[in-house]
Amino acid sequence: MARLTVRLEDRLGTISPMLYGHFAEHLGRCIDEGFWVGDNCEIPHTRGIRNDTVAALRKLRAPVIRWPGGCFADDYHWRDGIGPRDSRPRRLNLWWHAEEPNQFGTHEFIDLCRRTGAEPYICLNVGSGTPEEAAAWVEYCNCAGNTTRAAERAVHGHPEPFAVRYWGVGNENWGCGGRFYPDDYAREYRRFACYLRGRSSSPIELIACGHTTPDWNRKFLETVGDLRMVDHLSVHRYYNCGHAVEFSDTEYYNLFPRALQVEADILDAAAALAVYNKTGRKIGIIVDEWGVWHPEARGDSGLYQRNTLRDALIAAAVFDVFNRHADKVTMANIAQTINVLQCVAQTEGGTMWLTPTYHAFDLYKDHMGNAALRLDVADAPTVEARTGDGKAVQQPVLSASASLGADGKSVVLTVQNLHLTAECDCQVRLQGGKAGKVAARILTAKDVRDHNGPEAPNKVRPKRFELTAKGSMLRATLPPHSLVSARIGLSS
């Protein structure tokens, strides 16, 4: 019997809703078709943006969408995407080998964000752009005054500033974002950051490009020097093991340590910040691209891949890491919202279906804004797995996180049994509280390789689940490869 202790008095920090964020790039069918279908399309839409994918994100209470890339961002010139759509230029989408019609630009992105309820996060072009181009975009979006750029925004239909808060200063600038060395990027970063804040009438937060090699982060932070210019440091983490659907049991287990490497990324970035951040203010860590990138997601197929229950369980284990480090991680954005990589929904023409990963988001969404609680797990069985570099590790079969609602009256507990064949009996103790009403849901399927598609859109979806509660103790038997989310009312 595995024993979980939820410590109600031991709060680890507020789980920013932004940890459950999204990323949408001009790539494959993410923007075009996933969101944007244009004004003359039979697929139900509002101002060219399809209604079904918007409704799906609204239901998740999607907190933030990062746009326009990814690699695309450092080759994107924002003026191409404003003004009358029929006179916008057609460009090469350099990194994703396509042509970019620029029908979805800044105004369409803000419209998407307003309709989904998400905050916009715009990634600026450092690799092939200039500080002036970037600052002009900030001014165009956020200036409340009467400058020519603000007036131009009004002519295009938006007299009120967009008040975009989050601005990324480039993307993967160690790679597609300009192939910088860390100290060179740091110098560019200083130059860009110098001109951005002053152009905005509302507060903005700047996100610097970090890396999963600690050396990059340290050199970058050291050379920037004045870290008042940095609000967040971003890292990316992708992983895979075997085929998207026909993976072996061994590959299933081996994917967990690869995904959980994100915890080391967060701790490495935090360690670098602890050395260099002498400002006395917090610099957050943003994981603004993460997820499973299966071998079938290739450039020529628009990084489309099938998404099984395994991917949802992996996402849940990663959410547990984010929740555990709620004091350090300020945002995370899954790659990528619709039709690309570990997306939450897929489309074929006018048909849309939700992926198992969508349901993992749905089961975790009640953590958003709560206080993360310390959760101790004892006596959980383990399975042998191998890391990306072949090291054998004992992977606990239970992954869990718990949080306390803002009003202090309920606990959200998410717990998964990743074992492929064995049930897991769990006993949960609420230390410092008693359970009242409990409502729980479970996400599982006959086979961990099950996935949704146009013919079977609901093959993998959550169902109600029974948990027994008595005083401060709860008990449940988790089926193999399952994820449970419970909202536990606290009684006095």
Ligand code: AHR
């Ligand atoms: O998400 C696909 C690509 O992965 C992004 O464009 C890039 O930032 C990363 O390498």
